[in-house]
Amino acid sequence: RELLDLTCRLANTLKKYGIQKGDKVAIYMPVSPLSVAGMLACARIGAVHTVVFAGFSAESLAGRIVDSGCKAVITYNQGVRGGRIIELKMTVDEAVKSCPSIKHVFVAQRTDNKVQMGDCDIPLEEEMTKAAPVCTPESMDSEDMLFMLYTSGSTGKPKGIVHTQAGYLLYAALTHKYVFDYQQGDVFGCVADIGWITGHSYVVYGPLCNGATSVLFESTPVYPDPGRYWEVVQRLKINQFYAAPTAIRLLLNYGEEWVKKYDRSSLKTLGSVGEPINKEAWQWFYQVVGEGRCTLVDTWWQTETGGICIAPRPSEEKAEIIPAMAMRPFFGIVPVLMDENGKVIEGNDVSGALCIAHPWPGMARTIYGDHQRFVDVYFKAYPGYYFTGDGAYRTKKGYYQITGRMDDVINISGHRLGTAEIEDAMADHPEVPETAVIGYPHKIKGEGAFAFIVLKEQTAHVDHVKEELKTIVASKIAKYAVPDHILVVKRLPKTRSGKIMRRLLRKVVTEQSNDMGDVTTLDDPSVVKEIRDAYQKYKEKSSS
Template identity: 65%
Template structure:
């Protein structure tokens, strides 16, 4: 008998295996067989006769569902005794307590035991046609060498290693090596500036950094080691930097730098895995916040790995033997989950894409699909929008017959068109269906639940799931304030959503001050902080606007200090340079509008809603302006916007 939701489940693995077998022998009816073939764990659930019933059970009896899936899909050193201990009102999330395991063993060793020569990674290097393949055995050996190297140089269980590398096999091995020895990793996107990297190193308190001499992307060489050198000057915690060689070009090495590949050759190919608790930290990943300071979201071992593996298999209809191609950078959560952990936990062949969608031409993706025989392709919406302007000829030029799934989204997956019945409809542009165990709700501005369809509201989750972040590093209060306080008792995603007549969900955009530029989430406050550091600037307001290629662009309103005499074009260049240096090039404003003043409430708060409407040319939707301190400020902003647009028209 499965325990009802809310009780503590204490079944051991052997008991579960017997239960599955006993249930399987008594399965009757074709649909029951079909759902068990789709998800073997379903054979253990009484009365589940189809995918819809399985999804319903995963929500109504989530403990039983997640317990069965966790026991079946992860290899445990010691089984867990408590499925979940969560309280959304307090931001408390714990899954699979008592359980012990090692993530790298789940991603590598268990596959090496059964199929050591299966290809784990296909590295699609920047140079087209020069891909390299690594088997599970080779990846395990590389991971063990890195793990032993880190241990020999003093990296201990619980330490945090910062990784600043392009998407490449050694970056994956470095992530898995951290997991193997019990250290957390903090992967920083290799497009971030030295200042942004330094801030993340300091917050994570890393003493060890792993990087490469240079990156190569879109035919250009990127000086990553130089960026690290600049960053660590302001990071007193950093004691050592491991430097791998992506190119043959030598770089200046200091006393703290270690030649990584050279030292790896001295290490054994066997590395004893640490036995980790389910809720030990697996990694930190910094995401942009609306307060200006990036927040280090913490993900833990078992729950994260299970959710990444399950969504990888069922959202993308992955089957054993498929070649999975997610073109995200490993520096983002999509890359962590669907380039590294999800595919490797499932024993998949996963593609590491180092280049850009238009190098050396706009056919790069489809050439890769044909050449590598990719079965599932997962790309960013920005890249797809970019390719649209080049027409269909680049797509039609290549054989795409191996493709079974074509997906586009950003971030973690909780709502997606699949899994669903094989003949169920897919509506373009809609997230559609909640995943197993996910219970979305829409809430209005008064905090009331919206129960009808054909309605919009704030997208929240009514119950926890294993893949949730657990906290913000060193700032649990901020975690609570960001995700749990806006709608008490619910997890707030930060997005607005629309629920159609059919009950399908469509994400309508961010509700906070975070914008998404080419798949990179950036807090508007972060950009404002940099702009405001300019001696000529009195204040600024940054908003996102709809961009046909990037999804969202950056639009900055800037008020200068009195008495400043400077050419606007020169100052614009200076401000863009500052943002590029302090954050990253993608965060630089597309438009900078200089204004005498910004529209504010009587209490002095900038009315960003009004600025957004002006930039969107939705003057009818300006709404209630009764709280404005000086309504004339809005007219000045409108006129300035029109003037800026006319200047930039071809």
Template identity: 60%
Template sequence: MMCSLWRGSLLTLTSSLNRRVFQCCRQLGRSYNIASCMPEAVAFQGVSDHSGLYKFSVNESDRFWGAVARQRLSWISPFHTVQNCDFSQGKIKWFEGGKLNVSVNCLDRHVQTCPERVALIWERDEPGTEVKITYRQLLELTCRLGNLLKRQGVRRGDCVTIYMPPCPLAVASMLACARIGAAHNVVFAGFSSEALADRIRDAQSSTVITVNQGVRGGKVVDLKRTVDQAVQNCPSVQQVLVAMRTENTVAMTDRDVPLEEEMMKEDVVCEPVAMDSEDVLFLLYTSGSTGKPKGLVHTQAGYLLYTSLTHRYVFNYHDGDVFGCVADIGWITGHSYIVYGPLCNGGTTVLFESTPVYPNPGRYWEMVERLGINQFYGAPTAIRLLLKYGDEWVQNYNRSSLKTLGSVGEPINTEAWEWYHRVVGDGRCPVVDTWWQTETGGICIAPRPSDPEAEIVPGMAMRPFYGIKPALLDTEVVTGDGVLALCYNQYCPLNCATPLLGFFFTGDGAHRSKEGYYQIVGRLDDVINVSGHRLGTAELEDVVNQCPGVAESAAIGYSHDIKGEGECLPKTRSGKIMRRVLRKVVERNTDELGDLSTLDDPDSVHEVISGHRRLCGDGKQQ
């Protein structure tokens, strides 16, 4: 049963009221041929612009996705059916009959045409120590590691857990699993041993891949020790492959395998396994409000096609560009826009090991200058943080290589958007505020692609991507504007679907303007009821975040007015505020806080609880 949704009046959105619009005129000029932007469109009769191509993608989805899949992916066996989907039954199948190998699409076919093109730039913790890996080198690493995994007993259908920081061996581990038909389960290298153990047990992994130590922000972290503690409670684990990130020795047991040493014994050729389109590619765990983390499944063909297509067209990526996504590979953003999307497109992608402020707040922009990054993709949390340090840390460095700026993870507030555009991008780079989810695997709503001179409104995701048909739901589909539940009733090659009256229910609220643009206002439970009016917390936070002394804020509702401030906020390791925890605290329900394994600083919860109790006084709210 759908939760109660709302249609009523809403605090007017700053970015909608203030129509400060960024016009992006690309080199194509006022008239252009859509097929010159998207070659597949040449086969779509009558399609001459972006609007026509989008309509074709939702009205003729079989023809659209069939043509794109044949053009963009290398198939071992062709598919016979583009889609066999029924949201009402939870039945989702794409490219039936087709067989392919993801690693071949990401490596082999590029090695055949451009073996010495740089695939990975490993931006290590210390600036200026980057390592470049070509497609030929990455294929050799992947094949050696794939052969080693097979020698260790890993077979098709097994699931390998990877607990590593962003580094070439982590990417090779993911691709090696794909090459031999195993699924991978990448866990953010910062989770506790308990959180890691939960994910290993749920995935039933017999093999774990890790490093001796991680290096981040000038600090060394003993990752092998965390793995040792985790696997004590994981009876399925038979071996741990250990790579050496630092020169420091660590204790090795009979279960442990020295990764680099054993890899060098393997052949540089590893035959790829032909995988069905709907075979599992990877698991990725996301935490819910209660219970254990949930393992989401993404499959082979649909995921790879969608990530490559969105990477190419949302960011206007061209051959030869350097793509700089500063997420961690442990999150879906890292999977899709560090590894699979860029590599499928034959791109050069950056692996960022450090932090935005190490060794100083100019780290991102120094890296942009040194590596010549063309597309930069980061989180609003980091942008808001860097904004507070001032413009000089940005202006110290040459950013003329930048062509597109991206935002991911949460809605970006207007102040941060404008600073990002005006200061970081010198007022010339389009800012693409992207909306998507771990469940979708790829970007669903973004300002680009669009016609060349189409407007971009600050702080709005705006336009659905090809094949995406959003629907705003109350108790029925809403055709006008408003702020309601965001759902999909159009099939696109995403891999996770939860049936809800024939829709994929995203759990987010969205505003649709009279122009048809979408603005995400946050989760549906992130609302505050004031005198019968339900207000989205995102709008309130947007106003508070514009105060000079505020880097980030969280708005929550409670039954009585309480004045005061907390020293910190409970946030996940990907930078998202855990509002459900704050809500439990003010409701005095601290015994049921739910899964806290993704918390960056567990002490922050204790500080919030203590501060709330002090403000309430003697257990009664004042």
């Protein structure tokens, strides 16, 4: 009732200010009842929401607004995260300067602090109190757009993935019900942000379609202390708990006492999402958090798939679950593995490129404004199949283990990021003619970004340049995208046609440089030793 009232009032407010069916609305807010109402209000009037993670910079936000042609933004005056105040309205003001399509900015109050209000700014709660609490839902076609969500690719700017009304909702609802064994009356706790697909499918649409109670988690796993998740589990009696491996790895370092302090007896199912989970984190999650009695589902899916595609459940009752493995395809999902020549690999105990052979209801329909890119990215590599961009191993028993990305996309704390985006941001620095960014294994984040840069000859203040580069990346993308390491090299390893061989850089950083593979296509193979020596020096300096 309350959510419906909130949603209808917000919907009527949007309508009053000229938002109608088919219009795009950006939502730049952290997880909150109002941000969920914002998504549902758009859906109710047939407008298309594009939620932008509230950690993104003004430039990232503006890029998404311009690409999608949003007419309005819904935001808060400020955000509160882990005890810090985040200036959301200031970021929106900065972004909107370069967005001529924006007519109105709806500003809600998360804190009591006053913020600058301009001509196109509208105080949201004030308007909602004047609005009617009833709003008839717009009649929509099953293939009309429900929302867009931007995600990183291996090249170019982020792409606006389009999901439609009926198929997406059906798929989100069914996967929520069957993967997590959701029963009427359960309290479902997905601690993802609504800025990501996990928050769309398993905080908002899936649970609400099934009439579930869904928990909204605004904080961080370690604020005010590392017991935060488990305190919430105890207080709200959460039955299903769905989180990212990066959070589990972080909490594992704080020891078991923070978990054991709280009663977790309400938990029935645990879930892992966003990146492959390592065995140590899986075991800790299963044994310590779930006391060895909860089902633990490691779920594989993507922004593009709309919902979970491979997970240990649903299955026969009590069927085995292998640690750290996604295992079983969901109803209607037909995975295939392909070899380098585009041929289907038959049999078990084999590895290849993970593709899906048949369409399913939750799949993305296009990339907004660029259908050709959609075809090129997902359907060109293996004609007749959807290519996921991931590699996988099919075990002797026919289960699926995801082995990770096959392209230049890295996964930092569950945030998917094309290395090209970081490179493009750093390329703006006048002293840095060339950059190459790779992912490397990181104890907590899963992967971190490692940047190799070439400086102009007369550059003097190297450390100063490194700091400037970090600032540029934070302001152009987001703080999580900032490289952990920046190494200056004389030149980058390039093929004769000028393509940077990033796999060689990966080998140097992961210290497999004895096995460089085929370097015959390099313009000058001596570059490898040069970079290896520079890396060793950097490492010695860092450790001292």
